Amino acid sequence: MTTDQTGQQFADATQAKGEALIELTDVDKFFGDFQALKDINMNVGKQEVVVVIGPSGSGKSTLIRCINRLEKHDRGTILVDGIELSEDIRNIQEIRRETGMVFQQFNLFPHLTVLDNIALAPRQVRREPKDEAEKTAMELLERVGIPEQARKYPGQLSGGQQQRVAIARSLAMKPKVMLFDEPTSALDPEMIKEVLDVMVELAEGGMTMICVTHEMGFARAVADRVVFMADGQIVEVGTPEHFFTNPQEERTKLFLSQIL
Amino acid sequence: MTTLIEPETTSAPPIHERNAWEWIKHNLFPNWWSGLVTIVLLPILLYMAYRALRFFFVTGQWEAVEVNLALFMQGTFPRDEQWRLIAQILTFALAFGIGAGTASASARDRAEDASLAHERGSLTDTLKRMWSMIAFIVLLLVFATTHDPGSPISPFLVVFGAVLAGYVGYQARRLPRRLRNLGWLLTLVLLVVGFQVVSGFDSGGWLPLGIILGSAAYSVVPVERFESRWLRLLVRLAAAAVVVLVIRAVYGAIDSTGIGWDEWSGLHLTLLVSAIAIVLAFPLGLLLALARRSTLPALRYMSTVYIEVIRGVPLITLLFMGQFIIGFMVPAGTELSDVTRAIVAMTAFAAAYIAEIVRGGLQALPSGQTEAGQALGLAPPTIMRRIVLPQALRAVIPAMVGQFISLFKDSSLLFIIGIVEFLGVRRIIHAQEAFRGVGIAETLVFVALGYWAFAFAMSRESQRLERRLRVSR
Numbered sequence: 078m079t080t081d082q083t084g085q086q087f088a089d090a091t092q093a094k095g096e097a098l099i100e101l102t103d104v105d106k107f108f109g110d111f112q113a114l115k116d117i118n119m120n121v122g123k124q125e126v127v128v129v130i131g132p133s134g135s136g137k138s139t140l141i142r143c144i145n146r147l148e149k150h151d152r153g154t155i156l157v158d159g160i161e162l163s164e165d166i167r168n169i170q171e172i173r174r175e176t177g178m179v180f181q182q183f184n185l186f187p188h189l190t191v192l193d194n195i196a197l198a199p200r201q202v203r204r205e206p207k208d209e210a211e212k213t214a215m216e217l218l219e220r221v222g223i224p225e226q227a228r229k230y231p232g233q234l235s236g237g238q239q240q241r242v243a244i245a246r247s248l249a250m251k252p253k254v255m256l257f258d259e260p261t262s263a264l265d266p267e268m269i270k271e272v273l274d275v276m277v278e279l280a281e282g283g284m285t286m287i288c289v290t291h292e293m294g295f296a297r298a299v300a301d302r303v304v305f306m307a308d309g310q311i312v313e314v315g316t317p318e319h320f321f322t323n324p325q326e327e328r329t330k331l332f333l334s335q336i337l
Numbered sequence: 338m339t340t341l342i343e344p345e346t347t348s349a350p351p352i353h354e355r356n357a358w359e360w361i362k363h364n365l366f367p368n369w370w371s372g373l374v375t376i377v378l379l380p381i382l383l384y385m386a387y388r389a390l391r392f393f394f395v396t397g398q399w400e401a402v403e404v405n406l407a408l409f410m411q412g413t414f415p416r417d418e419q420w421r422l423i424a425q426i427l428t429f430a431l432a433f434g435i436g437a438g439t440a441s442a443s444a445r446d447r448a449e450d451a452s453l454a455h456e457r458g459s460l461t462d463t464l465k466r467m468w469s470m471i472a473f474i475v476l477l478l479v480f481a482t483t484h485d486p487g488s489p490i491s492p493f494l495v496v497f498g499a500v501l502a503g504y505v506g507y508q509a510r511r512l513p514r515r516l517r518n519l520g521w522l523l524t525l526v527l528l529v530v531g532f533q534v535v536s537g538f539d540s541g542g543w544l545p546l547g548i549i550l551g552s553a554a555y556s557v558v559p560v561e562r563f564e565s566r567w568l569r570l571l572v573r574l575a576a577a578a579v580v581v582l583v584i585r586a587v588y589g590a591i592d593s594t595g596i597g598w599d600e601w602s603g604l605h606l607t608l609l610v611s612a613i614a615i616v617l618a619f620p621l622g623l624l625l626a627l628a629r630r631s632t633l634p635a636l637r638y639m640s641t642v643y644i645e646v647i648r649g650v651p652l653i654t655l656l657f658m659g660q661f662i663i664g665f666m667v668p669a670g671t672e673l674s675d676v677t678r679a680i681v682a683m684t685a686f687a688a689a690y691i692a693e694i695v696r697g698g699l700q701a702l703p704s705g706q707t708e709a710g711q712a713l714g715l716a717p718p719t720i721m722r723r724i725v726l727p728q729a730l731r732a733v734i735p736a737m738v739g740q741f742i743s744l745f746k747d748s749s750l751l752f753i754i755g756i757v758e759f760l761g762v763r764r765i766i767h768a769q770e771a772f773r774g775v776g777i778a779e780t781l782v783f784v785a786l787g788y789w790a791f792a793f794a795m796s797r798e799s800q801r802l803e804r805r806l807r808v809s810r
């Protein structure tokens with residue numbers, strides 16, 4: 078199946094419902110000779126939650142890492158809230174401030190307390206005074222349910238708690254979009270729920286989100302659209318119902334039969 | 338929200354008291370071949386211990402050390418200016434006391450905040466870390482009593498005064514939290530003052546003090562509210578500059594004599610030269626490491642060339658070159674003392690190694706740390722300063738201290754270029770009529786003990802630092 082056909086077939090589904098906050102047009106990405114993203118077209122509207130699924134190595138991480146320029150795309154355009162990603166470092170900084178990112182491995186700063194992890198960016202980037210930044214940080218910790226851990230170091234927390242701190246840390250910059258890269262894959266089963274709960278709450282609060290995740294329960298509950306990727310391409314896009322009841326592509330069916 | 342340390346509820350497991358026989362059986366004869374090794378080695382070890390003790394207490398001709406104890410400590414430093422050295426010892430003791438006191442108090446607070454069990458800085462702990470130095474000082478006192486050179490000030494009094502000053506300084510731990518930084522500042526200022534007690538408060542000494550107080554002013558000036566980054570920088574720099582200028586003016590007014598570098602010698606010189614070279618080499622090495630990883634090719638190449646050239650040259654050649662070449666690089670008419678040249682050479686040498694150590698630490702840091710910083714929108718210098726460096730430097734503490742220790746020991750090479758440091762004192766001693774060919778082994782053992790005492794304490798201190806910082810990983 079060629080990209081053109083898929084592109085046409087799902088042309089309507091690739092469009093966001095409302096006003097687009099993120100627009101990817103004809104995006105290609107190469108690692109040396111290897112093409113990790115092929116002709117990606119995708120919009121994400123305000124307050125929309127998009128779940129990205131696909132087999133390992135299909136380019137899911139690469140896709141969302143291109144959006145905040147942790148990876149540089151080679152062709153096409155990426156617009157975030159109307160700003161086009163370019164070489165200009167200021168422009169990149171601006172886009173990074175509008176997008177929060179949560180990593181599979183949490184990537185908390187181990188030498189800083191939980192509170193300092195969260196307050197660091199507001200203080201350094203937005204020049205918030207210390208007490209103000211810490212107050213906001215405490216509020217965020219309450220929101221993710223672990224205010225009592227504020228003065229501890231990340232190493233003293235469970236995986237689920239660490240990931241919740243990581244979410245709070247991203248939220249501290251008041252982003253317009255949150256990018257999640259398999260936020261629960263490194264967690265023990267009993268901790269997955271506490272992180273998903275926070276994410277569900279965030280989605281219900283109207284946050285725009287792109288989540289790479291294989292938590293289908295989460296997708297069913299809050300996703301507006303699900304994007305299925307394989308070999309660096311978007312193979313199928315649709316609502317969760319569409320995916321779970323009536324997937325069109327063979328590859329999608331195969332993949333879903335493996336993970337469900 | 339602060340949670341306090343949880344009280345220890347678990348009772349210690351019952352300790353099985355081992356008697357001597359069990360200990361011997363467990364440690365010396367656990368199985369037949371270990372037993373065999375013990376049987377072969379034990380007599381050899383006992384014999385060596387016997388010879389060593391005999392050397393120390395019976396056959397050793399320690400007069401060579403006893404008579405020249407002052408020479409070992411201060412070398413050819415003018416005797417009637419000795420009060421300066423004593424004042425320096427007391428000032429440094431006070432400075433270290435304050436530094437240790439504020440540091441331990443901060444560590445305690447941080448641990449309490451994180452509700453970690455805090456390792457209390459008890460006296461026994463300190464003794465365990467410092468025992469080699471304490472033993473050396475005791476040895477000095479023993480030697481000092483067996484041969485009284487008629488010194489006007491009793492060595493006992495000096496040691497007592499230093500301990501007292503250190504203790505008084507240590508009480509800085511009782512300062513309220515907000516004043517702790519002041520304690521640090523005071524430590525630094527006292528270190529400079531202690532230095533200048535010997536070298537003299539002439540108008541040249543304003544620079545280090547100006548840098549310390551200026552950078553303090555720089556970081557203290559509250560400019561958070563200014564929007565413009567340049568304005569913030571400008572105001573801070575202006576504040577720092579004002580402080581520096583004030584210090585300069587004050588120093589200009591003071592005119593006091595001192596004893597110049599080139600008159601310093603003995604253990605005193607060894608310790609100070611090493612300390613200065615270490616303090617200078619660290620930031621220089623850091624900059625070199627950062628330059629080597631810079632995206633600017635010119636910086637990268639320059640740093641790489643520097644590091645590779647220096648690492649390919651023995652220190653002794655650098656020291657010799659320092660005596661001749663540095664003269665061409667400074668403006669004509671600038672007089673550089675031999676010791677200054679040696680310090681420059683040692684710093685240049687150590688910086689290259691430190692750069693490589695730091696680079697190793699930078700490389701070992703997982704890329705996720707930088708990415709997390711980038712994703713938050715932090716600027717690259719902020720990521721470096723707040724995220725990368727603190728972690729990278731912690732990781733390389735052992736290697737770094739190892740480098741410091743070897744720099745300290747390498748300072749003994751200075752005697753080859755004619756500077757009378759600790760080891761070089763021996764040459765003077767054995768040129769004396771009374772000790773020509775007498776007590777050569779004894780003076781050597783004494784010098785070795787002196788180096789070991791300090792190097793070992795440094796190594797112990799680094800282990801503690803490592804343990805303490807690992808808590809927050």
Ligand SMILES: Nc1ncnc2c1ncn2[C@@H]1O[C@H](COP(=O)(O)OP(=O)(O)OP(=O)(O)O)[C@@H](O)[C@H]1O
Nearest residue numbers: 108109111113131132133134135136137138139140
């Ligand atoms: N830095 C890199 N250098 C070279 N190849 C890379 C790099 N990062 C990713 N790739 C390749 O790009 C492809 C897509 O990787 P990506 O991490 O985006 O996959 P993914 O869909 O997130 O997979 P997973 O589910 O395992 O996380 C893979 O084949 C991977 O090997």
Ligand SMILES: [Mg+2]
Nearest residue numbers: 137138139258
């Ligand atoms: Mg991935």
